[in-house]
Amino acid sequence: MSKRTPVPDFDVSSLIADCVAKASVDSGSQLVLAYSGGVDSEVLALGLANFARDNPQYRYLLVHVHHGLSSNADAWAAHCQSQAAKYNLPIEIKRVEVKIGPRLSIEAQARNARYEAITSLMAAGDGLLTAHHLDDQLETVLLALKRGLGPKGLSAMGEVQTFDNNKQLLRPLLSISREQIESLAASQAIVHIEDESNQDSKFDRNFLRLEIIPKLKARWSSIAVTASRSAALCAQQQAVIDEEVSKRLPSYIVPVSQGNGTAFELSDLSEQDLNWQLLLLRGYIEYLGFAPLSQVQLEQALYQLLDAKPDAKIELRLGDTLIRRFRGRAYLSSVEAEHAERIAKSVFELDLTSLLSSASVRAGECVKAGNAETRLGFGVSELATLWVCSSAKSDRVRFPNTDEKVSVRFSVAGSTRCSPHNRQKGRELKKLWQEYGIPPWEREKVPFIFYNDVLVCAVGYWIEKAFICRDVSAGLSFKVVASN
Template identity: 30%
Template structure:
């Protein structure tokens, strides 16, 4: 069997091509772990940016998970000093409280660091290669992933305005090792790479080695399959985006009756695509099946499906997709002057509230407790519950309401974002508020 990645271009050509795709004057960043592949990528990038001047930075994420992390940081500092590349070191805390596993939690911490330091419109280069792609494909297949998972790592994508590129994705590890030795490059080996309790290490050392003993080009073939699945995934994304536009173009809110006109696989595809547009985690297959069953049943405010990082609710014939909504604690309360930005557990309240008299007042802001009444101009006294029903506020939004009191009377009600929903007679919202 001929190798799928025959006649791979020279490594420096790949880097030059990637650099040519970046906008002139924009910064290029290299995620530098200190291992062989990222050290080589930085060396190649530094050479390219000397020949075609571009601002180049390296970013090292110190996970603090093992003593060897300090060795990696020292090596990164030495290498960047030798290459003349500015280095940013970010120490992170890997939080595995979500039960996602250490590897996934560390990856999330890295991407949080990327978003913190790399500006919108800038480019980040990652050093994953063909062997990494083959491992990712196999792991996705063993998890029973669909097309999106089997597509593995894209060569190029955007992440919160950052362009993430993998210039070496089509290059075999052996070719990278040859080039690293040719350059007499120095790097640090991660001692955990040999620990087989990690799924990726087991696939790398036990599974892929066995496959290549029988099929010498197994890793290249698997990586090529991942690339072909990636093309199919791109076409499915186009189909889902077309359906989204037909249903109104709002990924956070879909009309159930229109959604049910699609076939079941097409509904699932559209819901996953909407979640991706919203930057939310995708649900496991069973949770998505539960959601689809509820689409064909209840449509009241109590019907909902949740999973780590996301939630779907059915209410008044609409499907709402969102992050798990926060709610104010029933005993939360704070004093406020009405004319400054007010920090709350749900975010900063940036609109004010002033008495018609113009006098300075002391207000109390708290969560909704039930039974509140407002005195509205031209309507008199009205119960808050009935007023909220008139405004069409969803059940989960009602748990996020800020209720403002003055002298034992409710004078305003609203959410953190937007205008006040209700303002009592004798009060108004000013055009602006000052800082804290």
């Protein structure tokens, strides 16, 4: 006589209801399910279908991401569409390209592509449901231990979390084991797909799932439950740390003297003990949205920022994070973003004749030249915008003469003699940069306007005295704005 499989003692629809209530998802918001078609997401999809019948106040969407990494990818997408029709839930198939290279993790690249594809279909306040379960939590804790992470990493996954512009991440199955899920699927004859890559032990999670966790469970049957408990305790302690850091951190964050962005004040930081120095620097890195650094990297950065000679040039590259020091402050930027913004050309020619002739300018007004702003691309994240302005309240550049060619230039020599309208005496450019407190790496990003080969203005800083409008006649005002 065959052994009868016990019916699982959990209801997926009720678990979803609990998560939605904890997340306080508003009526009219969308509940989106990351739908792979595997056994875990199929069980969650069936539960969502049951929940949807009783809760019409929400909108629903299944999202299947087609990575194109398997020869079965088309079949999986077709399966998900078929199942969605049975569940009476709308579905979106998102095709993505996964970057593959010798130094790239396929797991990480696929995960990032999947995340971007799914969240592109969500708005603030929407809820994203994933089928992570108790054994996934154990895998996450073990991977955090392997990476040497602290309480934040060991906190692993929460049942409800806020992310990305007030969206809600819901994991209704986080307290349910893989065995329970598979048992439920078998008892209800739920059809699901099998991803062959799940059997490849070269991937870390698969290695843990196939070779390590079964042995751990054979020795300690409740290890997934106890590991989840430890993760919850770490999350509790991390919440206290985060609250205290959030109170102290603002006093260390200062706006840059010119332009946008912030810097991290180091003079006060040196007065703290080492533990708080590390916590505050880590907090600032997180505040800026950069990837977290390891403890060794944090200690290395802290040593360089606080202990190196005052005149030493500090420039650390740690992954994609670039850390620099200037005048007792730390500046962080993205290596990849700076590379993307590197100026391809040093000079842009600009023909203003037709633009100015089409501008309708009246005294006391400041309008865009022509039907739209003229944008001079000098990078990816910033643009120079030309305005025609007749208001005497703003500083303006006189119009170019017919024989004067207008150009935008960068990386102007520091020895260039300048005569700013806002100071009495002229001075070399490099001295002005020091006076303005502009970090060396930011100086090459400042656009300069020239008429022929004569400097007219440094956009955002000054106008040369010889070119400033002295009366109420119309003039030009150049501004630097962030791109949309």
